[in-house]
Amino acid sequence: MTKSAILEVKEGKTRQAVNSFLKDLFAKNVVEAMLVPLAHPSGTNVVQALISDPSHVDQADVFAPVMPVNSAKILQAMTRLTPVDRKTAIVIRPCEMRAVVELIKLKQIQPANLLFISIDCPGAYSTKDYPKFAAEKKTSDDFVKAGFRWAEDAQLRAGCQICEYPYPLTADITIGMLGLEPGQLLLIADTPRGEEALKTAGFTLETDSATAQKRQAALARFVPEVKERRKKFFEKTKEEIGGIEKLTQVFATCIKCQNCRAACPVCYCRECVFVSPTFELESEKYMRQAVKKGGIRMPADTLLFHLTRMNHMANSCVGCSACEEACPNDIPLLKIFQLTGAEVQELFDYVPGRNVEEPLPAAAFLEKEFQEMGEKK
């Protein structure tokens, strides 16, 4: 059962329509603040901003194909110690929303007073590529008009091309677009809180409207498509990087800058063990290894760093490709982590970000789990 209202888009101006909706939220006092992507004055980026003045909403560009930071990271910084004290809308992409759910489970985000608004996401370009897109005088409206082209647009971020859930799984309000006629957006209330917000903002909600059903039908078509696409992608990835030898090659260019860790929304530790005293070793330890093996790669433990990270967050990897974006040397981290993540998640029948009530596999105790690692299901 979907409760939704149609948001009309005039003359293909999606951005304007969305912004007028966001403004309504301020005007009707649904929220007092908003975390929302605003176009940077330079025109070369669209960045998250926490605004309290409704006039800033004019700069909002929710569908702009760029996502410099996964916003879950921002919310962690904002709410880990205390929840926000005023009603705040959080306008984010589905992959950000999924990461938020993971961080809520990990007690890194306190969701009190937050109204989550997410979108049917057409994808994003790399932050490096976005200025090129902007330079060609293209706008988010043009991008939306071109439709959902995850499979075809090779410029899209790797994660977007194989995204399994480009639609929100748990937002309060979804700005829906999948399967709809141009000129229409759907405001879907996914939670009672979302419903109340939309009503207060002046929308009349319809249950299972024809438009909503259209979107549902599109989703139903989409699922098998993406499954197939991901399957092929994983097969190819396995060929490219499968096995320790190829994996070592992939990480050949790693400089252990740990940008991937810093960018990853679900790498939530306050202090990574790899920068902690645990890995501060006396010179003799390095020397001993060097003597033993004849020589070791420096900085030490480069591969161990990635494997440890994989071990820690494979279950929660939402596939946002923030890690790959952050890598200065273009290591295909998304491929590696999605491949591993998908397999591990399947093993635990776990979808990160699917449901905030669903316990993390590491925190769940089942009497009958696999007896031993590697045992067949």
Add this chain to the structure above:
Amino acid sequence: MQEKQKAVLVIGAGVGGIRASLDLAESGHKVYLTDRSPGIGGALYQLDKWFPDNQCELCKLLPVFSRDECSQFCLRRDLMHPNIELMPYATVTRFSGEPGNFEATVNIKSRWVVEDKCTACDLCAQVCPIEVADEFERGQQKRKAIYVRNPQAIPNVYTIDREDCNQCGKCVEICPTKAVVLNMPDETRELSVGAVVVSVGSTEFDGKSMQQYGFGRYANVLSNIQLERQLASAGPTGGELKRPSDGKTPKKIAILQCVGSRDWERNYCSEVCCMYALKEAMMLRDRYPDADVTIFYMDIRAFGKDYYRFHLQAKEMGVKFARSRVSRIRENPKTKDLYLLARDESGKSIGDTYDMVVLSLAQCPSPYLNELSKTLGLATNEWGFIETPGFHLTHTSRPGVYVSGSASGPSDICETVIKASAAAGEAAGILAGTQSKAEEIKPAHDHKTITDEEAKIAIFICQCGNEISSVVDIDKTRDYVKKLKNVVLVDDMGFLCQTNELDRVKETVQKSGANRVIMAACAPYHYHRLFSKTLAEAGIGAAQWQLVNFREQLAWVHKESKILATRKAQKMVEMAVERLRTQEPLKTTSVKVTQSGLVIGGGISGMTSALELASRGYDVTLVEKTGELGGHSRNLFYDLSPLDPQTLVEDTIRKVQNNPHIKVMLNSELASITGHAGNFRSEIQTADSKTELVKHGAVIIASGAAEYQPTEHMFGRDQRVITQHELQKRLAEGKLGKPETVVMIQCVGSRNAAHSYCNRTCCSEAVANALKIKELSPETHVFVLNRDIMTYGFRERYFTKAREAGVLFHRFEQEKEPEVKTSEKAITITWPDPALPGSLEIDADLLVLSTGYVAEGNEKIAGMLSLPLTEDGFFKEVDVKFRPVDAVLDGIFITGLASAPRNLNERVLQAQAAAQRAANVLSRETLTSGMVVSEVDKRRCSACGLCVEACPFDARYLDADEHYAVVREELCQGCGACVAVCPNDAAKLRSQKDKQVFSMIEAVI
């Protein structure tokens, strides 16, 4: 009057004896634990795996508090507690005195081997020329005249069986430590004890005496113990099932139930065999998926908690069931295959050929029990088990002497463990006042501070005669480790375990000023205690020394290459050096205990628990939600015994009401409870709607269950359809009259999809009521329609009596339940009896439904305490066998119907056990943590809470502001689950920190 003795004598060191001893030791009493066998463990060590998950898990018997006091090794390897003195190979020869003051003379048989000197190297057995059948393996392999009872026996020393020994002296000659002394005299000990617990177990029925099954004549007819030994990995076939006739793996196996029980001679049910047959059948199906396994049985008596599910699981696993008593087995003399002559219920022949037959031999009294009973002055019953008069199943005919386990009748592990704790409680009750506080045992703390001094490591390498030095190059090892950082001296000795060598170690350590020590010797369970004591005397604390296992992990497994073995030896020591170099001080922490209890529920279970605790001097608050004490037991008028339940109930109520230590709160309920073992705070909502705060150190949940309200068989729609409880009441009040026909239907609302458990009590109740009807009105026809009759143990007698009295027992199948129609004239019951063609139809005046109990209201208490419930809504225990009254969180105990349906005397027993377990907490002034516990690096902790979720002991929580995790050290068991789940090393385990472990890994790779 003489002063009471503080010690307890426990006779028999099987599971019951071990449980009773640990309980007594934990609550601060000195225990002498004797066993007539040269090693402890009893039948327990013969079995590898058991119900419910076919794992071992024997370690669950070990104490959880002050755990450094006792061994935390595998319980098959050692049992150590400072309050327990093990006395194997010992028999009680004289016994006298009164409760509180007994004198026992114990004869400790000489092994002809000096225990302190024997290193269990096996050289003696290798030269011994005499071979005899190995009793432990039930004759399936040979042993020598000098032998160990079982691999890794406790104590792990050799014994000469004087019956077999020809005194040739070869063992004396070869023994490298001169441990063998032929004709060494026995020792006699005079013990003054306050109470005695007899837990000598039972023996299996002599299968040979049932000639029709050919046991002992037909090679492929095995006893259940022989099968267990074959399936044990350390057994005679290395865990493989083999036909003794040709060594082939049998494909078709029959298991025969009730061999030596439920017959004219032994008119009792052996109680345990159905469950172990199910277990064995499942293990066979699991190990050999192609195996065809059939159990031949009369009733599958899976009556205990979750037993019925186990039965269903066996069915699911493809175990076949044939309701038939096999009349005879014939062996094909050529193939040695076995032909079973058997007929099913309807009389049809189901005879077939099997590759192997396993006999479920009944539990019979131990052959030595007769003599022991005479020595102790205990009455025995008609079969020779110890008689337990009265409602208390641990009471013998002699006050002050208590019984546990199968010495008083067939018992499985779960019942034995409950009986053992209850018996320990009775014994401790006698001693009450002599020792109400646990003896403070000071763990060897770090004598020299670790942090202040630079590590100076002394290394001692044991050659173990020639055992280690023949595989490891001692010189090369010494040279290598001498050069390692912080090593100040290396020494090697012939036998590190011998007293003179240990004196040398002590002296050397003291002279050299070493502050850390490495002992490169054998597995920790052999000499850890001895080494620990010696080193403590030399000023080396627990954190300051390391044991390296050269014998088992090196010498025994790397005989093929001295070079590689030596390399490994060097590396093993190097790892230990790294560990000690990076070792930090270890300490224990303590929290004060509120030494009083809370009991929830004022039924027979709650009252019994409260009385037990009060008898030990603890104040108890007893909370009952209704306006009166007694619970369901008030409605019990007959049981399968000559005793009157109401006298017990009334007596118990009176005692509770008059006990100054017990505060009874009627019409009251638990409103909230917080806290942990040792310190709980509960709010009790009282009759006048006020809340009262109670502080207590332990809580016993005895909140009962509800009677099942049937919807089946016209109940509630026809006055003539009643429950067994109602019938019993009418019988007691003399209101039954003289009905012509009474029909009873069993398993109403149990053993079905909605309630997948056996109610345990209803068959006994039905038989008791049927007997009562026949007594009052012999001409009344009584029919009992049943699926299996669960008159386990000595209840079987009454089942026989009922049949003799003319009560007719008819079976029905679950899928074909009796149909009930009522008319004015009669109630008509129709059903197909599998033994007869077509359907039967009876017109009855009265239809009685056996309804039993269902869980009720447990969610509320479970929710407050975060306790799990079973699928049937009863409280779940840590382990259904080894800790059957312990809730999953420490300091919380479960008893009575809140745990599962049980008969009245069993509820009393279980309540006593729960009280004893609670007393283990309450007897301490403080709860002391182990030295190896987890800790939190606050700076790194992200307060994600994963460790809190992962901790099975509730030993972690997030601080009030949720900025970091905090450890409750006294509850932490050092399991490391938190460490495994913490991504950034903010959760650490003392003595196992990442940095330390990395150092060790670095050293070895």
